[in-house]
Amino acid sequence: MLGVMFRILFLLLVIIALFTAVSCIRIVRQAQALVVERLGAYQATWGTGLHFKLPIIDRVARKVDLKEQVVDFAPQPVITKDNVTMRIDTVVFYQITDPKMFCYGVANPIMAIENLTATTLRNIIGDLELDQTLTSRETINTKMRASLDVATDPWGIKVNRVELKNIIPPAAIQDAMEKQMKAERERREAILRAEGEKKSTILVAEGKKESAILDAEAEKQAAILRAEAQKEKMIKEAEGEAEAILKVQQANAEGIRYLKEAGADEAVLTMKSLEAFEKAADGKATKIIIPSEIQGMAGLVKSISEISARQP
Numbered sequence: 001m002l003g004v005m006f007r008i009l010f011l012l013l014v015i016i017a018l019f020t021a022v023s024c025i026r027i028v029r030q031a032q033a034l035v036v037e038r039l040g041a042y043q044a045t046w047g048t049g050l051h052f053k054l055p056i057i058d059r060v061a062r063k064v065d066l067k068e069q070v071v072d073f074a075p076q077p078v079i080t081k082d083n084v085t086m087r088i089d090t091v092v093f094y095q096i097t098d099p100k101m102f103c104y105g106v107a108n109p110i111m112a113i114e115n116l117t118a119t120t121l122r123n124i125i126g127d128l129e130l131d132q133t134l135t136s137r138e139t140i141n142t143k144m145r146a147s148l149d150v151a152t153d154p155w156g157i158k159v160n161r162v163e164l165k166n167i168i169p170p171a172a173i174q175d176a177m178e179k180q181m182k183a184e185r186e187r188r189e190a191i192l193r194a195e196g197e198k199k200s201t202i203l204v205a206e207g208k209k210e211s212a213i214l215d216a217e218a219e220k221q222a223a224i225l226r227a228e229a230q231k232e233k234m235i236k237e238a239e240g241e242a243e244a245i246l247k248v249q250q251a252n253a254e255g256i257r258y259l260k261e262a263g264a265d266e267a268v269l270t271m272k273s274l275e276a277f278e279k280a281a282d283g284k285a286t287k288i289i290i291p292s293e294i295q296g297m298a299g300l301v302k303s304i305s306e307i308s309a310r311q312p
Helices: 002-023 099-104 109-125 130-135 137-155 171-261 266-281 292-310
Strands: 025-028 032-038 041-046 049-052 058-065 069-072 076-079 085-096 157-168
Touching: 002 025, 025 032, 032 099, 041 099, 058 099, 069 109, 076 109, 085 109, 085 137, 099 137, 109 137, 109 157, 137 157
Parallel strands: none
Antiparallel strands: 025 049, 032 041, 032 058, 069 085, 076 085, 085 157
């Protein structure tokens, strides 16, 4: 009976020893850290891998997540430089860089960051007017990140980024801003309409101008073509008249030559010359100059004709 109890007790001790040994084995995952205390004092920070701790003496004080974390804080009331009260909520991206300082530096790190964010935001917005606050988000974000990063460094926290999520002005300010935006849109619409009408008028005027220029150019070309046609017509008529006169003169010359060859006397030649002058004049000349020899011959012919007419 005593031997059975001894065996049971030994088995229990073995089980307890195995359980204790297993409980002293710790596996730390990636992007995590364990802060270990020995007899209540900081002992070490365990990183990724397999670790062993002494039973009863060592204990894991805190498990720390090393990944970047995001915390969204509720809207905080702030007052601008021109005494406008608004509400702004912020989003903070932070990462734990020193697990020991994070564990022992501040009692409640998230609450500390929230309060620090609120006070920093009030200080920054207090130096800006309403319009600057609405248009300077990037500047505010940069100032807040720099200020928070310096303040949280003793806590083992690095602030990577700060964003203003919403800027909520008072209802009266929102209504005034909406009216201002509506008036601005109407003004831009009127400007665009006026510019459109101006461009349309300019295009119409340019079209009329180009049309008038084209009409004048066409009329000019038509006049040039008409003048050239008239010129060619006159040249052809003059050439035709000159050729006709030349042929008439050639025919008369041929007739006189035939008369000479036929032995015609001087009187006949003179009469033929007068006939040639008559045809040359063609009833259009206002003055004809006749050589003196021909004039004398003409008088002689006239006298002979008169004598012949007197005889019975």
